[in-house]
Amino acid sequence: KQEVTQIPAALSVPEGENLVLNCSFTDSAIYNLQWFRQDPGKGLTSLLLIQSSQREQTSGRLNASLDKSSGRSTLYIAASQPGDSATYLCAVRDGSGYSTLTFGKGTMLLVSP
Amino acid sequence: EAGVTQFPSHSVIEKGQTVTLRCDPISGHDNLYWYRRVMGKEIKFLLHFVKESKQDESGMPNNRFLAERTGGTYSTLKVQPAELEDSGVYFCASSHFTSGQLPYNEQFFGPGTRLTVL
Numbered sequence: 001k002q003e004v005t006q007i008p009a010a011l012s013v014p015e016g017e018n019l020v021l022n023c024s025f026t027d028s029a030i031y032n033l034q035w036f037r038q039d040p041g042k043g044l045t046s047l048l049l050i051q052s053s054q055r056e057q058t059s060g061r062l063n064a065s066l067d068k069s070s071g072r073s074t075l076y077i078a079a080s081q082p083g084d085s086a087t088y089l090c091a092v093r094d095g096s097g098y099s100t101l102t103f104g105k106g107t108m109l110l111v112s113p
Numbered sequence: 114e115a116g117v118t119q120f121p122s123h124s125v126i127e128k129g130q131t132v133t134l135r136c137d138p139i140s141g142h143d144n145l146y147w148y149r150r151v152m153g154k155e156i157k158f159l160l161h162f163v164k165e166s167k168q169d170e171s172g173m174p175n176n177r178f179l180a181e182r183t184g185g186t187y188s189t190l191k192v193q194p195a196e197l198e199d200s201g202v203y204f205c206a207s208s209h210f211t212s213g214q215l216p217y218n219e220q221f222f223g224p225g226t227r228l229t230v231l
Contacts, residue, residue, distance in 0.1 A: 034219065042224055044222035045222075100172075101148075104155060
């Protein structure tokens, strides 16, 4: 059974810092991995999706890497801003392609001005 | 283009009552998913429709939960009778079905319905 763990559970940083959020999964036979952002009272916004054959994806100040063999992914946020404050969720789809997403509990990020 | 919408945004009911949640996926998306997050836990999968057919309902907690997707458009999730442990946020997501190499791609989520059972 796939399990996804996110570390840290919460993170507070001053504006401008570069930061890394970590995600690990127990079964390396994944189909893809997706990073989401959730704002309070809102739904999930997809940030980046990495297919199992890819090593990383970039979107603006965000960069997500995937090391499938070690069961790890990182989300790197450059030059953090107060607007980045949210909960960041990591989710994996297992290798069968037919299964759905298994989520971690998320990392709650607070970027202070 | 409208995103995934869910109704209601909040629902407060008493134990034993019935509640029906609705999800309207992005137009043209054949895949529709229901997820749930209870307090302190991670988001967990409930079930998956491909058009009007249930592809996977392995995450449904018990037979008090009934999901339908008549006509392959919107979906409803009925809880009858509701219990205290059913409280949580119910998310719906949709994705486009494509044949070939990437049959199940990026999922787009709705804002969720917060259900409170008293």
